[in-house]
Structure formats: C-alpha cells, structure tokens
Amino acid sequence: MRELNPHWDGDTVFHEARKIVGAEMQHITYTHWMEHIIGRKGMKLLGEYQGYDAAIEPTISNVFATAAYRFGHSLINPILHRLNATFQPIAEGHLPLHKAFFSPWRIVQEGGIDPLLRGLFATPAKLKMPGQFLNTELTEKLFRAAHEVALDLASLNVQRGRDHALRGYTEWRKLCNLSVPENFDELSNDMTSSQIRDKLKQLYGHPGNVDIWVGGLLEDPVDGARVGPTFQCLLVEQFKRLRDGDRFWYENPSVFTREQLAQIKQVTLGRVLCDNGDAITDVTPDVFILPREQDPAFIPCDDLPYANLRIWTDCCTDCRNSGNFRRLSSLLAFVSDVRLSLLTSKIEIIL
Numbered sequence: 001m002r003e004l005n006p007h008w009d010g011d012t013v014f015h016e017a018r019k020i021v022g023a024e025m026q027h028i029t030y031t032h033w034m035e036h037i038i039g040r041k042g043m044k045l046l047g048e049y050q051g052y053d054a055a056i057e058p059t060i061s062n063v064f065a066t067a068a069y070r071f072g073h074s075l076i077n078p079i080l081h082r083l084n085a086t087f088q089p090i091a092e093g094h095l096p097l098h099k100a101f102f103s104p105w106r107i108v109q110e111g112g113i114d115p116l117l118r119g120l121f122a123t124p125a126k127l128k129m130p131g132q133f134l135n136t137e138l139t140e141k142l143f144r145a146a147h148e149v150a151l152d153l154a155s156l157n158v159q160r161g162r163d164h165a166l167r168g169y170t171e172w173r174k175l176c177n178l179s180v181p182e183n184f185d186e187l188s189n190d191m192t193s194s195q196i197r198d199k200l201k202q203l204y205g206h207p208g209n210v211d212i213w214v215g216g217l218l219e220d221p222v223d224g225a226r227v228g229p230t231f232q233c234l235l236v237e238q239f240k241r242l243r244d245g246d247r248f249w250y251e252n253p254s255v256f257t258r259e260q261l262a263q264i265k266q267v268t269l270g271r272v273l274c275d276n277g278d279a280i281t282d283v284t285p286d287v288f289i290l291p292r293e294q295d296p297a298f299i300p301c302d303d304l305p306y307a308n309l310r311i312w313t314d315c316c317t318d319c320r321n322s323g324n325f326r327r328l329s330s331l332l333a334f335v336s337d338v339r340l341s342l343l344t345s346k347i348e349i350i351l
C-alpha cells in the first residue's frame with residue numbers, strides 16, 4: 001500500500017490495508033468455508049446478500065458464543081501434524097496438542113510456521129466419532145503446565161453456558177422450528193445413536209434439562225454439514241445478521257469500487273497461506289478439501305489467483321486505464337460539452 005501510494009500517511013496505509021484484510025476474511029469465510037459447516041441447505045437458509053439493512057442487529061448472541069460456535073471444539077485434532085516441503089513429517093515429528101500449549105518457541109526452533117500450516121490443510125480434521133466428541137488433549141490435558149492440574153474444555157463449555165444462563169436444548173429447538181422432544185426416543189431422528197440417547201437419559205433425565213452445547217453437539221450432522229439441525233439454525237441466524245447488519249460488509253456497493261471488489265473475490269485461503277507462510281511453494285487447489293479428494297492434489301502457489309492491489313493506487317498516471325478514471329474522464333468531458341453548448345447558445349441569444 002505504501003509503495004503504491006507513497007503520499008499516504010501511516011494511518012491511511014493501515015486503515016486501507018485493514019479494510020482489504022477484513023474483506024478477504026469475509027469473502028473466504030462466507031464463500032469458501034461456510035458451506036462445509038452448515039451444508040448446502042444451510043447456505044440456502046442464509047440466502048444471497050441483498051444489501052445493508054440498518055434495522056438488523058449484527059452483534060454476537062450469547063448462545064452463539066457460549067454454545068453454537070463452540071461446535072468447533074469437536075473438530076480439533078489431538079495431534080498437530082507438521083509437514084515439510086514434500087509433505088513428509090518433519091524431523092521433530094508431529095506434536096500432541098498439549099505440548100503445543102504455551103510453547104510458541106517451537107515455531108522458532110522446530111521449522112517455522114510452514115510445517116504447521118501444511119499439516120492443517122493436508123491432513124484431515126478430527127471426525128465426530130460417537131464416544132469421543134472432544135479429544136482427551138482437551139478434556140484431560142488442557143493448558144496443563146508442568147505439575148499443574150489440567151482443565152477440561154467440555155466442562156468449561158457446559159459450565160459457561162449455565163454461567164450465562166442459556167436456555168436449555170429443547171427451548172432452542174423450539175425457536176428453530178424443530179420438534180420439541182418429550183422423551184429421548186423422540187430425538188431418534190436427529191440423534192440416531194441409542195448409546196448417546198441412553199447416556200443423556202441417565203445424566204439428564206428429561207430432554208428439557210439438556211445443556212444446549214451438549215445437545216447441539218450430539219445431533220447427527222445434517223447432509224453435507226458438520227453440525228446438526230439446531231446448531232445449523234443458530235449459526236445461520238448469527239452469520240446472516242453479521243452479514244446483513246454490517247454497514248461495512250465487503251459487498252456493500254459503497255465500500256469498494258467494482259474493480260476492487262472483483263480483486264478481493266479472487267482471493268482464497270490458499271493464496272493467503274502462500275503469501276504469508278515462511279516459504280510455502282505448493283498448496284492444495286482448495287485448502288478446505290483434503291489433497292486426496294482433489295485433482296491435482298497440489299498446485300504451485302503461482303497458479304493461484306491473487307488480488308491485484310494496483311487498483312488501490314490513488315489516481316495518477318498508473319491508473320489512467322482503470323474503469324474509475326475512464327468514467328471520471330468521460331463525466332468531465334460530458335460536463336464541459338454541456339457548458340460549451342450552453343455558452344454557445346448564450347452567445348447566439350446575445351447576437
């Protein structure tokens with residue numbers, strides 16, 4: 001930004017760069033990532049962007065932060081895979097998650113950030129296995145420094161929900177227009193595992209007592225999604241409001257020019273990793289999909305499109321050919337034509 005606009009002060013460079021980064025994050029989250037989480041039906045519920053709506057409250061809801069979005073805790077891999085440039089394990093090997101807590105020095109001494117990034121896009125996320133939704137690195141060894149007692153992320157989530165006075169699981173199902181079960185058998189469509197339903201019955205007695213984070217997490221994922229119907233509904237509700245109630249939403253026509261928006265829409269998370277890793281040269285064509293599901297499995301960074309930032313150059317010789325400059329020039333030409341013809345007709349009248 002500074003190279004393109006040497007006359008900008010530090011604040012302008014910062015705010016323009018920040019605006020682009022925020023837009024890229026919104027684009028990647030909503031266009032590339034979200035369908036993998038809420039599924040195609042969830043995307044349909046989200047609907048297309050229809051423009052800014054000042055009547056929509058875009059803040060984060062209690063249930064989203066304290067329960068629904070914590071679905072992510074069931075995806076965390078107990079092992080941080082660390083891969084070299086040929087996608088083989090680095091000499092130091094993979095890392096159990098608890099050994100990564102409080103150890104940023106490992107990034108410096110054990111091969112930089114690239115091995116971790118490659119591990120994230122080239123190995124699978126954890127499956128939601130019946131019997132273990134959160135791995136034991138999180139439930140037995142969370143943030144344990146030497147000789148200290150560990151925390152348990154599942155307990156923290158349950159306790160935090162009560163702490164925040166969240167309504168129970170069935171209340172949220174009602175809000176989402178889903179059936180409201182009176183006993184655990186009535187949940188068998190959305191929780192097919194009888195083992196899970198029996199355990200819930202033993203722990204909670206009645207579905208109305210189930211904590212929302214627990215009930216939501218234990219539902220079977222909806223087709224093509226990573227969450228069940230209740231969390232799908234709660235995530236869609238939040239993501240819709242975050243988009244439609246955001247005056248600075250990247251697709252709001254007043255935020256970027258058409259040319260700038262087209263550049264932002266070129267960006268992928270793969271591109272971001274290529275540009276920001278230490279020396280990443282190859283990524284998967286879509287970093288949200290496993291290599292074995294793609295053909296080719298890997299591509300050079302040079303093959304990924306990027307945002308051409310020259311469009312952000314303040315008008316000068318460099319952008320004479322840009323659409324904005326052309327539009328401005330033709331507008332000025334039009335105005336001077338009109339003034340000229342008015343002047344001519346005035347002269348004619350005088351004569």
Ligand code: HEM
Pocket residue numbers: 064065066069070071072073075076153156157160
């Ligand atoms: C190694 C990975 C992760 C660890 C160790 C971790 C740990 C934690 C901890 C300790 C808390 C605070 C719990 C409390 O006291 O209430 C928390 C909160 C939270 N986590 Fe995670 N988490 C991880 C990954 C994720 C992922 C992948 C997601 C979602 C995709 C997620 C979503 C959340 C949310 C929404 C909160 C509440 C934030 C707030 O309202 O302040 N976390 N996490």
